[in-house]
Amino acid sequence: MDNLDLTDIARRPQRYWNVDGLPELMMGLLWIVWGGAWLLGERIPRGGVYNAFWMFVPALLALSGFAVAWATRALKARITFPRAGYVAWQPPTRSARVGAAAVSLVTAMILAATVIKTRNHAPTSDLAAPILGVILSLAFLIAAVSQHAPHYLALAGVAVALGIALGARGGGWESANWLFVLIGAASAAVGAARLALFLRSHPRPVESA
Amino acid sequence: MTDLDRVIHEPARLLIVALLAGVKEADFLWVQRESALTKGNLSSHLAKLEETGYVEVEKTYRGRIPLTLLRLTRQGRAAFEAYKRNMNGLLRKAAAR
Numbered sequence: 123m124d125n126l127d128l129t130d131i132a133r134r135p136q137r138y139w140n141v142d143g144l145p146e147l148m149m150g151l152l153w154i155v156w157g158g159a160w161l162l163g164e165r166i167p168r169g170g171v172y173n174a175f176w177m178f179v180p181a182l183l184a185l186s187g188f189a190v191a192w193a194t195r196a197l198k199a200r201i202t203f204p205r206a207g208y209v210a211w212q213p214p215t216r217s218a219r220v221g222a223a224a225v226s227l228v229t230a231m232i233l234a235a236t237v238i239k240t241r242n243h244a245p246t247s248d249l250a251a252p253i254l255g256v257i258l259s260l261a262f263l264i265a266a267v268s269q270h271a272p273h274y275l276a277l278a279g280v281a282v283a284l285g286i287a288l289g290a291r292g293g294g295w296e297s298a299n300w301l302f303v304l305i306g307a308a309s310a311a312v313g314a315a316r317l318a319l320f321l322r323s324h325p326r327p328v329e330s331a
Numbered sequence: 332m333t334d335l336d337r338v339i340h341e342p343a344r345l346l347i348v349a350l351l352a353g354v355k356e357a358d359f360l361w362v363q364r365e366s367a368l369t370k371g372n373l374s375s376h377l378a379k380l381e382e383t384g385y386v387e388v389e390k391t392y393r394g395r396i397p398l399t400l401l402r403l404t405r406q407g408r409a410a411f412e413a414y415k416r417n418m419n420g421l422l423r424k425a426a427a428r
Contacts, residue, residue: 126342128415131349134365135357207361208398209354327360 136269138209142202143316144194146277150310152190156183157302164296201317205324229257247294251301255285258305273312280308334417336410338383343368344376348385348411351403359399377401385410 139145159179166172203209214222232253259281266274284304288297339345346366351357363373380386385407389400403411 126345126349128349131346132353134350135353138361203358204396207364208358208393208400209361210356212353212355 133270135209135211137271138206139211140269140271140316141206142198142320143313143318144197144202145313146273146309147313147317148190148194148197150306150308150313152186153302153306153309155186155306157299157304157306159183160299161296161303164299202320205320205326232257248289248292248297250289250295251293251297252285252289254298254301255281255283255289255305258301259285273316277305277309277312281305284308335421336414336417338379338385339410339414341376343372344380345414347373347376347380348403348407351386351401352408352411354402356400356402359401362401380407 163172163175163179166175199208259278262274262278262281266272266278281301284301288301288304291297293300339348343366347362347368350362350365359373363370366373368376377386377388381388384404387402387404389402391398391400
C-alpha cells in the first residue's frame with residue numbers, strides 16, 4: 123500500500139465491468155442472433171413470410187442491443203454483485219458521449235458506403251467481411267486498452283483473421299453474416315469460460331456487508 | 332508537506348477515496364475486496380472519512396441482505412482532486428531540485 127498508483131486505481135471500476143465474462147457472453151450471443159437472423163432471412167422463399175420477416179426482424183434486432191444491455195445489468199445484479207460487490211459506474215461525461223457518438227457515426231458511414239458500393243456487385247461485396255472484421259477488431263482493441271482487458275486482444279485477432287478468411291472464400295454479404303455468427307461464437311465462448319472461472323473463484327458469501 | 336490533506340494522505344484512506352472517486356457509488360464488499368483491508372480496518376477508516384464529510388455511508392437492504400453503500404461527497408471529491416494537485420506539485424518540485 124506504500125506505492126499507490128492512482129491511475130491504476132482509477133481504472134479498476136472499468137476493469138470490474140468485465141471481471142465476470144458476462145459482457146462478452148451476452149455480446150457474443152447477440153451477434154450470433156444478428157448474423158443468424160440475416161442468414162435465416164435470406165433462405166426464406168419470397169412471399170408473405172419473407173415480407174413479414176424483413177418488416178419486423180430488422181427493427182427487433184435493432185432493439186435487441188438495448189435488451190442485451192438491460193439483461194447484462196440484471197445478470198450482474200444477480201450473479202456478480204452478491205459475490206464480488208456492487209458498483210454503480212459514473213455516467214459518461216459529455217465529451218465521452220460526443221466521442222462515442224462521433225465514432226458510431228463514422229462507423230455507420232463506413233458501413234453504409236460499403237453496402238452501397240458492394241450491393242449487387244459480387245466481386246466487391248466480398249470486401250464486406252474483411253471491412254467488418256477490421257471494424258470489429260478495432261472495437262475490441264479499444265476495449266482492450268480502455269478496460270485493461272488483454273483477452274479482448276485475442277478477440278481482435280480472431281475478428282481480423284475471420285474477416286480475411288471469409289472474404290477470401292467469397293460469398294458476398296452471406297460471408298459478413300457468417301462473420302457475425304463466428305465472432306459471436308468466439309466471444310460467447312470466451313465469456314462463458316471467464317464466467318466459469320469467476321464463479322469458481324468467487325463463491326457466494328452468506329451476507330454482503 | 333503542510334498543504335497535504337492529512338485525512339486523505341493516510342495510505343489506506345487514500346486507497347478508499349481513490350477507489351470511490353472512480354464510481355458513482357459502491358458497496359462495502361467491493362471496496363473491501365479491492366482494498367484488501369479487513370472489515371474492521373475498513374470500517375474504522377470509513378468512520379474517519381464519514382466524520383470529515385468526505386464519504387457518505389448508507390445502510391440499506393437488498394431483499395433481506397444488508398447492503399452498505401458508500402459514495403464520495405462533493406467535498407470528498409474536491410479534497411481528492413486538491414490532494415492530487417498538491418502531490419503532483421510536490422513531486423515536480425522534488426524532481427526540479
